Amino acid sequence: MIPDRAALCEALAEAGVDGWLLYAFHGLNPVATRILELEGLNTRRLFVLLPREGEPVAVAHRIELAPVAEFPGQVLPYARWEELHAALGSIVSGKRLAMEISPEDAVPYLDRVPVGVVELVRRLGGTVVPSGPLVSRFASAWTAAELADHRFAAEVLAEVARDALRQAVREGDRGLTETALQARVVAAAEARGLVFDTLPIVGFGPNSANPHYEPHAGSDATLRAGQVVLLDLWAGRSRTTVFADQTWMGFAGERPPERVTRVWEVVRDARDAAVAAVRDAAAAGRPIAGFEADRAARRVVEAAGFGDRFVHRTGHSIDRELHGSGPHLDDYETHDDRRLIPGIGFSVEPGVYLPGEFGVRSEVNMHWGGSGPEVTPREPQREMIAVSEGGRA
Amino acid sequence: MIPDRAALCEALAEAGVDGWLLYAFHGLNPVATRILELEGLNTRRLFVLLPREGEPVAVAHRIELAPVAEFPGQVLPYARWEELHAALGSIVSGKRLAMEISPEDAVPYLDRVPVGVVELVRRLGGTVVPSGPLVSRFASAWTAAELADHRFAAEVLAEVARDALRQAVREGDRGLTETALQARVVAAAEARGLVFDTLPIVGFGPNSANPHYEPHAGSDATLRAGQVVLLDLWAGRSRTTVFADQTWMGFAGERPPERVTRVWEVVRDARDAAVAAVRDAAAAGRPIAGFEADRAARRVVEAAGFGDRFVHRTGHSIDRELHGSGPHLDDYETHDDRRLIPGIGFSVEPGVYLPGEFGVRSEVNMHWGGSGPEVTPREPQREMIAVSEGGRA
Numbered sequence: 001m002i003p004d005r006a007a008l009c010e011a012l013a014e015a016g017v018d019g020w021l022l023y024a025f026h027g028l029n030p031v032a033t034r035i036l037e038l039e040g041l042n043t044r045r046l047f048v049l050l051p052r053e054g055e056p057v058a059v060a061h062r063i064e065l066a067p068v069a070e071f072p073g074q075v076l077p078y079a080r081w082e083e084l085h086a087a088l089g090s091i092v093s094g095k096r097l098a099m100e101i102s103p104e105d106a107v108p109y110l111d112r113v114p115v116g117v118v119e120l121v122r123r124l125g126g127t128v129v130p131s132g133p134l135v136s137r138f139a140s141a142w143t144a145a146e147l148a149d150h151r152f153a154a155e156v157l158a159e160v161a162r163d164a165l166r167q168a169v170r171e172g173d174r175g176l177t178e179t180a181l182q183a184r185v186v187a188a189a190e191a192r193g194l195v196f197d198t199l200p201i202v203g204f205g206p207n208s209a210n211p212h213y214e215p216h217a218g219s220d221a222t223l224r225a226g227q228v229v230l231l232d233l234w235a236g237r238s239r240t241t242v243f244a245d246q247t248w249m250g251f252a253g254e255r256p257p258e259r260v261t262r263v264w265e266v267v268r269d270a271r272d273a274a275v276a277a278v279r280d281a282a283a284a285g286r287p288i289a290g291f292e293a294d295r296a297a298r299r300v301v302e303a304a305g306f307g308d309r310f311v312h313r314t315g316h317s318i319d320r321e322l323h324g325s326g327p328h329l330d331d332y333e334t335h336d337d338r339r340l341i342p343g344i345g346f347s348v349e350p351g352v353y354l355p356g357e358f359g360v361r362s363e364v365n366m367h368w369g370g371s372g373p374e375v376t377p378r379e380p381q382r383e384m385i386a387v388s389e390g391g392r393a
Numbered sequence: 394m395i396p397d398r399a400a401l402c403e404a405l406a407e408a409g410v411d412g413w414l415l416y417a418f419h420g421l422n423p424v425a426t427r428i429l430e431l432e433g434l435n436t437r438r439l440f441v442l443l444p445r446e447g448e449p450v451a452v453a454h455r456i457e458l459a460p461v462a463e464f465p466g467q468v469l470p471y472a473r474w475e476e477l478h479a480a481l482g483s484i485v486s487g488k489r490l491a492m493e494i495s496p497e498d499a500v501p502y503l504d505r506v507p508v509g510v511v512e513l514v515r516r517l518g519g520t521v522v523p524s525g526p527l528v529s530r531f532a533s534a535w536t537a538a539e540l541a542d543h544r545f546a547a548e549v550l551a552e553v554a555r556d557a558l559r560q561a562v563r564e565g566d567r568g569l570t571e572t573a574l575q576a577r578v579v580a581a582a583e584a585r586g587l588v589f590d591t592l593p594i595v596g597f598g599p600n601s602a603n604p605h606y607e608p609h610a611g612s613d614a615t616l617r618a619g620q621v622v623l624l625d626l627w628a629g630r631s632r633t634t635v636f637a638d639q640t641w642m643g644f645a646g647e648r649p650p651e652r653v654t655r656v657w658e659v660v661r662d663a664r665d666a667a668v669a670a671v672r673d674a675a676a677a678g679r680p681i682a683g684f685e686a687d688r689a690a691r692r693v694v695e696a697a698g699f700g701d702r703f704v705h706r707t708g709h710s711i712d713r714e715l716h717g718s719g720p721h722l723d724d725y726e727t728h729d730d731r732r733l734i735p736g737i738g739f740s741v742e743p744g745v746y747l748p749g750e751f752g753v754r755s756e757v758n759m760h761w762g763g764s765g766p767e768v769t770p771r772e773p774q775r776e777m778i779a780v781s782e783g784g785r786a
Contacts, residue, residue, distance in 0.1 A: 025501055026716070028421060040607055041591070043716055044726070045501055061726070062704050063604035079704040081499075081727050104516060105509035106474075108418055108438055116498035118508040123497060198434070211456035214433055311455050311472040323419070323436055333437070333454070334474050 001037055002056065002072060003138045012052040015133050018095040019051035021121065024067075029112040031100050031131070031139045031325050038067050045084065049091045059087045085124065092126030099128050100135065100325075107334050109317065109325050110135060132327075132338045140319040140326030141343030146242040147367060150318075150345065153194055153236045154244035154365060154376035160188045161231055165250035165385040172225040172252055178202040178215035181223075181231070189235050197243075197322070200233035204252075209359035211312055211351060227252050228260060228358040234322055243322050244376060245347050247363035250385040260360070263306070263352050264384050267360045270300035270350040271380070274314050274329060278340060278366060278373045288340050291331035297350045298331065306352045315347040318365060342368045348375075394430055395449065395465060396531045404530055405445040411488040412444035413527050414514065417460075422505040424493050424524070424532045424718050431460050438477065442484045452480045478517065485519030492521050493528065493718075500727050502710065502718050503528065525720075525731050533712045533719030534736030539635040540760060543711075543738065546587055546629045547637035547758060547769035553581045554624055558643035558778040565618040565645055571595040571608035574616075574624070582628050590636075590715070593626035597645075602752035604705055604744055620645050621653060621751035627715055636715050637769060638740050640756035644779040653753070656699070656745050657777050660753045663693035663743040664773070667707050667722060671733060671759060671766045681733050684724035690743045691724065699745045708740040711758060735761045741768075 003011075012019065024032035024046040032038065036048060044061035046068070051057070056073030061084075068075050076087040099121070100112035110132055118128055142150065164185045168176060182202045189196070203213045204221040208230035215221070223229070229250035236243035251260060277296035281288035294314040301310045313333045317324030327338035329346060340346070345368070351361030364380045366373050396404075405412065417425035417439040425431065429441060437454035439461070444450070449466030454477075461468050469480040492514070493505035503525055511521055535543065557578045561569060575595045582589070596606045597614045601623035608614070616622070622643035629636035644653060670689035674681035687707040694703045706726045710717030720731035722739060733739070742756030757773045759766050 041605055043605070045498075066605065066607060080725055101507070102509045104513040105438075105507065108507075108509075111507040111509040113508055114494070114498065114501075114504040115506055115508040115511040116495045116501075116504040120497040212434055212436070212459065214459065332473055 002035060002050065008050060008138070009052055011134055011137055012098075015098055015129075015131075016096070017052070017098045017129060019049050019097055020131055020134050021092065021097040021099050021126070021128075022048045022050070023099065023113050023117055024048075028114070029100055030321050031112065031135050034139045034320060036067065040066060042067065047088055047091075049097075057091050059084065059091065085120070088121070089124040092121050092124050094125055096127045096129065097121070098131035098134055101128060101130050102132075103130070107132070107328070107336055107338070109323065109328070136326045136338060136341055136344055140317055140324050142242050142319065142345055142367060146320075147369065149237045149241040150244055150365070150367065151376060154246070155378065156189060156192045156194055157233055157235060157244050157246050158377035158379070160185060160192070161233060161246060161248040162385065164188065165229060165231060165248055168223065168229055169250045169252045169386055171223060173223070176223040177217075178204055178207070178220040179217045181229075182215060185231065185233060189233070193237060194235040195237070195239055196235045197239060198234075200231060203230040203359070204228070205358060206356055209353045209355050209357060211353055211359065211361065223252055225252050228256075228360065230359060230361060232361065232363065240320065242318060242320065242345065244365055245318060245322060245363065246365070246377065247349055247361045248381055248385070249360055249362060253386060255386050255388045256384050260358065260384070263354070263358075263360045264362075266301055266304040266306060267350050267352055267362050268381070270297040270310075270314075271348050271362045271364065273297050273300045274348045274350070275364070275366065275373075275375055278368075281340075282368065282372050290327035290329050290336035290338055290340060293329040293340065293348075294331040294336075297329070297348070301350060301352060309352045309354060310350060311353060312351065314350050318345045318347060340368065342370070344368055395428060395443065401443060401531070402445055404527055405491075408491055408522075408524075408526050409489070410445070410491045410522060412442050412490055413524055414485065414490040414492050414519070414521075415441040415443070416492065416506050416510055417441075421507070422493055423714050424505065424528050427532045427713060429460065433459060435460065440481055440484075442490075450484050452477065452484065478513070481514070482517040485514050485517050487518055489520045489522065490514070491524035491527055494521060494523050495525075496523070500525070500721070500729055500731070502716065502721070529719045529731060529734055529737055533710055533717050535635055535712065535738055535760060539713075540762065542630045542634040543637055543758070543760065544769060547639070548771065549582060549585045549587055550626055550628060550637050550639050551770035551772070553578060553585070554626060554639060554641040555778065557581065558622060558624060558641055561616065561622055562643045562645045562779055564616060566616070569616040570610075571597055571600070571613040572610045574622075575608060578624065578626060582626070586630060587628040588630070588632055589628045590632060591627075593624060596623040596752070597621070598751060599749055602746045602748050602750060604746055604752065604754065616645055618645050621649075621753065623752060623754060625754065625756065633713065635711060635713065635738065637758055638711060638715060638756060639758070639770070640742055640754045641774055642753055642755065642777045644777050646779060648779050648781045649777050653751065653777070656747070656751075656753045657755075659694055659697040659699060660743050660745055660755050661775070663690040663703075663707075664741050664755045664757065666690050666693045667741045667743070668757070668759065668766075668768055671761075674733075675761065675765050683720035683722050683729035683731055683733060686722040686733065686741075687724040687729075690722070690741070694743060694745060702745045702747060703743060704746060705744065707743050711738045711740060733761065735763070737761055
């Protein structure tokens with residue numbers, strides 16, 4: 001929804017801009033979709049200016065005025081492209097405007113506006129700067145209802161994952177396939193009220209060393225005793241709320257061999273180091289950027305000698321999109337210097353991948369609420385789930 | 394799929410570029426999705442160069458190599474952003490490259506690449522130009538199977554629309570709501586094997602004067618005798634093939650009053666003028682651009698004095714997307730100077746909208762096949778469907 005006027009003015013002043021210019025077209029900008037609460041057709045270009053002074057202005061095509069029917073401000077309709085340019089020019093000329101851009105694509109999730117649109121705004125006299133801080137505060141922050149939905153989903157996923165892995169690791173060589181375990185997990189979570197948008201990742205043995213492995217019936221692996229089992233699952237109470245996103249690890253045997261346990265402990269400790277970095281900064285009232293939390297986790301992995309096997313960022317923003325528009329925990333795929341701020345949520349999911357052998361990832365989520373950063377689920381995984389560890393994971 | 398090498402080289406030479414650089418990220422570029430046949434996760438940046446000389450090259454993230462598992466060329470994997478920049482630099486430096494951009498957003502459907510990505514390619518030494526002619530030829534053209542699917546859908550939609558309107562116009566004041574008619578239409582088309590991605594537009598009386606009206610149960614209108622009925626419906630044999638998209642008009646009474654008939658005839662004749670312009674150009678072997686077909690229709694409407702009531706383009710590209718990436722029939726919302734070429738398809742749908750009174754649109758589709766441009770459905774609407782006209786529409 002369009003931010004409260006006082007909060008918006010404060011944030012625009014802090015960002016040093018005259019306004020926030022949102023651009024929406026065929027759903028290409030999830031930030032605009034979120035702030036403007038767009039539903040239905042969006043087949044024509046829509047611009048909305050939320051200015052520091054004066055009332056909001058929407059520039060909307062005459063044949064698609066429904067999205068601005070209850071717009072709290074002025075609506076400038078256009079039909080011909082010359083009218084669009086005139087209306088847009090009248091609101092951007094001479095202004096410094098925040099838009100969803102990211103210089104040289106440094107943060108791809110913030111880089112949403114096509115090059116031609118930015119060229120047009122510039123030619124019409126506007127100066128365009130990234131909207132990062134506004135996006136984190138107004139588009140990525142969770143509502144109370146979304147937090148409640150997320151917590152519910154997180155506890156259900158944790159129980160479903162634990163149960164599924166306990167059962168799987170006991171099955172050893174009995175023919176369990178990755179897609180069969182995937183189907184079990186989906187059925188169990190759906191029975192408890194969750195919906196998935198895509199299927200969980202299930203990887204046995206060497207497949208767990210592929211961070212984005214997707215099993216397919218027919219070509220998927222069958223579990224063998226002595227293999228690592230990776231389960232990464234994301235689901236929520238509905239498709240339009242905040243999901244939970246977790247990764248759990250099992251071992252199909254009495255107890256994992258030393259090398260597996262060693263990697264597990266490194267990954268778990270890296271996860272907890274990132275969590276601690278965020279908690280400590282919050283407690284001390286000290287700013288912390290996404291890249292700093294990544295470094296906290298990466299240091300642990302590097303110190304253990306597995307730095308070159310941790311081939312992705314530590315975490316991603318989570319909002320109404322699973323890979324959200326807020327700050328990521330990333331000093332690897334990108335250098336995300338956006339601050340972690342109250343209201344937002346993200347995943348914490350370091351991993352170590354040993355091609356041909358096995359991979360280990362451990363994933364929890366964090367939400368920075370009124371009483372500080374909170375981890376979901378309430379009880380993160382402490383030990384790998386193995387036959388002997390079934391009761392304590 | 395990746396174009397045949399000989400055809401691609403010819404098109405690249407014609408476009409005066411060294412290669413076609415495709416960028417894919419979270420489905421933001423339907424052209425890349427189509428050419429690279431992407432399925433599954435696309436959470437990391439993927440670049441693919443189809444060069445005029447040498448083999449294709451993909452730059453893909455190490456944790457997401459699945460989309461390039463069967464890539465017919467070289468794969469350069471990256472993990473850190475510095476590696477991405479190095480790999481991308483090695484393929485773009487000093488090259489003139491076609492990408493999905495459109496100067497100043499002149500054609501929004503071709504303007505797909507975020508500004509930061511273009512900045513990055515430029516900083517790495519590439520020159521970027523629009524890929525319009527390549528998109529029309531390789532991404533927007535229909536396959537034979539897609540043409541067959543489209544023809545099937547077109548005939549089903551035409552029959553369903555005619556039947557539904559014949560029944561509706563006879564019901565006069567008997568309480569038919571817009572959403573009830575919408576549901577009837579969907580049920581009839583689904584029963585005959587079609588799927589919808591969004592619901593048809595049904596507008597009674599003044600609602601038909603809103604070109605993108607969407608009825609909602611509870612707030613929708615109830616048909617009254619003497620009202621115009623607009624039905625715009627789009628559906629296909631599956632969500633992954635080419636849809637048909639048609640608009641049909643009815644009148645809930647014995648015969649439409651003179652003013653309604655006059656507007657209908659103007660719109661119908663404008664539709665047929667655009668169709669004739671494309672056919673004539675094809676027959677004469679003369680190039681025709683999208684904007685020229687728009688002008689042919691618009692001239693008819695303007696000559697009748699309704700030019701200012703025809704508030705949208707004449708037609709849109711249709712490919713695997715209902716609003717496709719190929720040329721539009723547009724000299725109004727944009728000036729689309731891309732050529733209409735064999736292989737592509739589009740809608741032809743002029744309209745005249747009289748706010749507070751009624752609106753009329755008539756829509757058929759065209760596909761430019763081996764034996765020239767073809768109109769679907771085979772029998773476009775000639776007269777409005779009214780009680781007296783039930784047999785001849």
